[in-house]
Amino acid sequence: MTATYIWAIIIVLGVGTYLIRFSFLGLIGGKDLPEWVLRHLRYTAVAVLPGLVAPLVLWPAATGGEVDPARLSAALVTFGVGLLTRNVVAAITLGGATLFGMVWLTGAY
Amino acid sequence: MSRATQKSYYWIGFRTGLPFLLVVMPFGMLFGVVATDAGFTSVQTMAFSSVVFAGAAQFTALQLMAEDAPFLIVVATALAVNLRMAMYSASLAMWLGRAPLWKRALIAYVNVDQSYAVSMNRFEDVPDLSLSQRIAFFFGAVTPVSPMWVVATGLGIWLGDTIPDWMALDFAVPICFLAIIAPMMRTLAHMVSAVVSIILALVFSGLPYNLGLLVAAAVAMIVGAQIELWMHRRAQA
Numbered sequence: 001m002t003a004t005y006i007w008a009i010i011i012v013l014g015v016g017t018y019l020i021r022f023s024f025l026g027l028i029g030g031k032d033l034p035e036w037v038l039r040h041l042r043y044t045a046v047a048v049l050p051g052l053v054a055p056l057v058l059w060p061a062a063t064g065g066e067v068d069p070a071r072l073s074a075a076l077v078t079f080g081v082g083l084l085t086r087n088v089v090a091a092i093t094l095g096g097a098t099l100f101g102m103v104w105l106t107g108a109y
Numbered sequence: 110m111s112r113a114t115q116k117s118y119y120w121i122g123f124r125t126g127l128p129f130l131l132v133v134m135p136f137g138m139l140f141g142v143v144a145t146d147a148g149f150t151s152v153q154t155m156a157f158s159s160v161v162f163a164g165a166a167q168f169t170a171l172q173l174m175a176e177d178a179p180f181l182i183v184v185a186t187a188l189a190v191n192l193r194m195a196m197y198s199a200s201l202a203m204w205l206g207r208a209p210l211w212k213r214a215l216i217a218y219v220n221v222d223q224s225y226a227v228s229m230n231r232f233e234d235v236p237d238l239s240l241s242q243r244i245a246f247f248f249g250a251v252t253p254v255s256p257m258w259v260v261a262t263g264l265g266i267w268l269g270d271t272i273p274d275w276m277a278l279d280f281a282v283p284i285c286f287l288a289i290i291a292p293m294m295r296t297l298a299h300m301v302s303a304v305v306s307i308i309l310a311l312v313f314s315g316l317p318y319n320l321g322l323l324v325a326a327a328v329a330m331i332v333g334a335q336i337e338l339w340m341h342r343r344a345q346a
Contacts, residue, residue: 001147001148001174001175001177003153005174005180006149006153006174007153007156008180009170009174009180009183010153010156010157010160010161011160012184013160013166013170013183013184013187013188014160014161014162016184016188016191017161017162017163017166017188017191017194018217018218020188020191020192020194020198021191021194021195021197021198021217021218021220022198022213022214022217023195023198023199024195024198024199024201024202025198025199025201025202025205025206025213025216025217026198026210026213026214026217028199028202028206031206033199036334037199038199039334039337039338040330040331040333040334041195041196041199042196042333042334042337043298043299043302043329043330043332043333043334043337044192044195044196044326044330045193045196045289045290045293046290046293046294046299046302046303046306046329046333047302047303047305047306047325047326047327047329047330047333048190048192048193048306048322048326048329049165049193049286049290049306050290050303050304050306050307050310050329051306051307051309051310051321051322051325052165052169052190052286052310052322053282053283053286053287053290054306054307054310054311055310055311055314056282056283057283057287058311059314060279060280061279062277062279062280070277071277071280071283074280074284075283075284075287078283078284078287078288078291079287079288079290079291080291081288081291082287082288082289082290082291082292083291083292083294086291086292087292088129088223088226088288088289088292089128089129089131089288091284091287091288091291092131092132092284092285092288093131095284095287095288096284099277099280099284100275100277103275103277104275
């Protein structure tokens with residue numbers, strides 16, 4: 001990786017990400033958007049994040065891509081608690097506790 | 110609207126955002142560690158976290174850069190990961206769109222998953238808040254989270270390899286996102302969209318440069334929107 005490549009990516013990603021964040025809030029302000037645009041935007045988070053996370057859960061780099069009982073059970077607990085309680089902090093706390101408990105029990109990380 | 114009320118809404122927001130430190134600290138530290146390991150200088154790592162300011166996209170870009178992916182692929186994939194921010198921007202516009210332009214510009218810069226989620230919950234629960242109360246709440250909620258992302262990156266650079274393996278910092282990322290996704294499973298359309306995203310991301314995980322995620326996300330978005338339409342027609346029939 002050259003310094004130019006790194007700096008170019010930092011700048012382009014910085015500007016691009018800012019424009020995405022600013023987009024509707026900045027340009028549209030209080031005005032309404034077409035219904036079909038909103039309908040697709042409603043699903044961006046659930047369409048991107050699960051696909052991003054799934055390989056990390058099943059094939060974690062930390063174990064060289066092997067399925068790891070500690071990480072898998074931590075993921076299931078986090079998601080399950082999040083579904084049942086709708087409480088992000090409770091999900092993170094119990095998921096984290098499961099991870100550390102299982103790492104301690106299995107002695108593997 | 111008195112200044113005292115605005116001030117108290119700032120602190121209500123602050124307290125609501127505070128628990129997310131639990132996530133931002135390990136997540137940010139991990140970025141400092143991983144970027145340094147990948148060959149970034151400290152200045153580049155700090156610039157990355159403060160200019161781009163988006164954890165998941167930063168990790169995605171970093172991973173692709175380490176694989177020597179072409180410039181355009183890195184940019185397109187990382188921006189796709191951030192596309193959800195356009196949705197955040199659109200739904201925040203409904204509540205904060207009448208704020209002065211300079212405030213909207215600042216809101217856009219500091220907005221992250223956690224502050225978006227707690228602010229939207231609050232605005233929907235208490236719809237009669239005034240505009241300045243909403244703005245105060247939002248800035249309160251981002252204060253403990255957003256600056257800490259940059260501070261945590263610095264800590265990661267500084268502590269580096271002294272962080273023990275058993276802390277399993279790598280898994281702060283999946284845990285954080287799973288905790289954010291789970292409460293979003295409100296309708297059948299959201300659930301099917303998420304399942305399609307998971308299946309396609311796994312099936313296409315062999316594609317180079319994380320292109321599989323781009324394909325999975327695009328298809329999942331369309332599927333979600335179509336199921337919503339279908340449910341709507343069925344409810345009317």
